[in-house]
Amino acid sequence: MESIRQCGVALCIVLGFSILSASIGSSVFFYLVSVSLCVAIIVAFQLTAFTFRENLAATALLLALFGYATLPWMYLMSRIFSSxxxxxxxxxxxxxxxxxxxxxxxxxxRLLAIISKAQNLQNIYDVLKWVFTIFPQFCLGQGLIELCYNQIKYDLTHNFGIDSYVSPFEMNFLGWIFVQLASQGTILLLLRVLLHWDLLQWK
Structure with missing residues (x-):
């Protein structure tokens, strides 16, 4: 139940960072400070799903890459509005x-597929999971939820002497999300520079 409760914490983190990334403007420094504070809170409250073994490093990297992917997008979007x-x-x-x-x-x-054992629902989940990776917000939420699922699976099997823990840095786990966020951030940053070449000009 503790790990399930922490899935709710993951949803709150997604919402909080969605708001926070907009309020810090163009300052990457302040965003990294906010990531550090978030990680410190996670450690202080010992949220196992995000602190167990390599999960803390994965959580910190996930939050940092989310900022890297969304800040350039925020800059691009801000030019659309006059206010x-x-x-x-x-x-x-x-x-x-x-x-x-x-x-x-x-x-x-995914939940319905687990409950009903319906393969078509699992196929729908697999397709949507890859399609939605174009959105950094989904990558953040999916990454945090996967950490919770990993911890739940470990908690359920650990009592039977089975270590089902999977390193979050494996490519078939969260590695693909890290690559997606890094790629999105790089592409959007280059697009930002190309569309606003004046950023590189000294005034």
Whole structure:
């Protein structure tokens, strides 16, 4: 039950960082400070799903890469609006909608597939999981949820002497999410520079 409760914590982290990444503007430094504070809180409250073995390092990397992927996107989106207030509210809304909706659209088929053992639902989940990786918000939420699932599986099997823990850095686990976030951040950053070449010019 403790690990299940921490799945709810993961959802709260997604929402919190969706709002936080918009409020810090262009400062990567302050974003990394917020990541450090979040990690410190996780450690202080000993949230096992995010601190067990390599999970803490994976959580910190996941949050940092989320910022790397979303900050350039925020800059690009801000140019659409004439008012910074409207851009701020719109960015929070987009983050929240993309993060929450994509996670719900994948969690429901997965849970139903586990309960009903229906292969078609599992296939739907597998397809959606890959399609939605174009959204950094989904990558963050999916990564945190996968850490919770991994911990739940370990807790259930550990009492039987089975170590089912999977390293979050394996490519077939969270490795693909790390690659996706890093790729998205790099592409959006290059796009930001190409569209606004004046950023590289000295004034």
């Amino acid at each position: 910074s207030d409207v851009a701020f509210i719109s960015y929070i809304s987009v983050n929240f909608i993309f993060g929450l909706c994509t996670m719900l659209m994948t969690i429901m088929p």
